[in-house]
Amino acid sequence: MGRNSGDLPVDRTTVGSDGAGRWWRRAGTLVSTRGRAAETVSEAGPRLVGPADFSPVPDPIVTARGLSKVYGSGNTRVRALDGVDVDLARGELTAVMGPSGSGKSTLMHCLAGLDSPSEGSIVVDGVEISRMSQRQLTKLRRTRIGFVFQAYNLVPTLTAAENITLPMDIARRPVDRERFDTIVRTLELTDRLHHRPTELSGGQQQRVACARALIAAPSVVFADEPTGNLDSTAAAEVLGFLRTSVDELGQSVVMVTHEPTAAAYAHRVLFLADGRLEAELRDPDADSILDALRELGAAREERRDLAPAAARR
């Protein structure tokens, strides 16, 4: 905290930088300082900060360093991730947001061992995974990682109970009955356990998928647009459960979402753009996330407008 000329407390919040100037949030409005002295006033509520000011994560469950992912070659070459450095906290719900094509799914797939990075390192719960063989990655995904996908991905011929215990059955591990009962009770699935997926609503199917992701007590659960197919009531139930799994079961969850109302369930929101981390927002609410999306979008527009001028110089 600094002081401005009016001696008000100053809360300077970096939201972006293009080398020509920095952007600051001022009473909810983004102000480009362009090398001028920053004019800032105090501000309450969640703070949007750039990567240089990310709050420290003392006990990360997932760490990525210098993470890049390039798809294709020649004319079809796409750099989906471009040098991402990030620590994701243990025992937190982290949301990842960003425009379409910004690299959210690629980041999640690399962190979850579903895809291999072109460069960089990834450590999940103390284990370096970026150079693992496919066989090792398969084992890692079975034992340490839970997944929730937008399309539920339940096995249609199995009952809800059988879908939930599937990861344990595949790994030939015994089901912890107490954990099973706790998860099923919390997700209000007790009277649906003998139904097949087609006999369940979308919300119930996604709650079964959440139970399946959590049954093996994985190090981390990755959820890719988990509420993308749900109405707002069913979405709130699933999101409430993901947050409860963190707060009450000590789970660590990483969720990609486009929805500010969904991201508001998170402890921390990370914003990606063009394969790079742009900013974070801690303890957000839906309004602060909407503000952040607007401000980051405006900053990107401004950067784009500046780019040709910079090239002419």
Ligand SMILES: Nc1ncnc2c1ncn2[C@@H]1O[C@H](COP(=O)(O)OP(=O)(O)OP(=O)(O)O)[C@@H](O)[C@H]1O
């Ligand atoms: N398998 C692939 N082959 C080639 N390019 C890919 C592949 N997967 C992703 N891409 C490209 O990488 C970039 C990032 O894609 P990604 O799916 O990670 O973005 P996203 O932020 O998840 O987008 P959305 O919100 O639309 O799902 C995009 O330009 C995309 O076209």
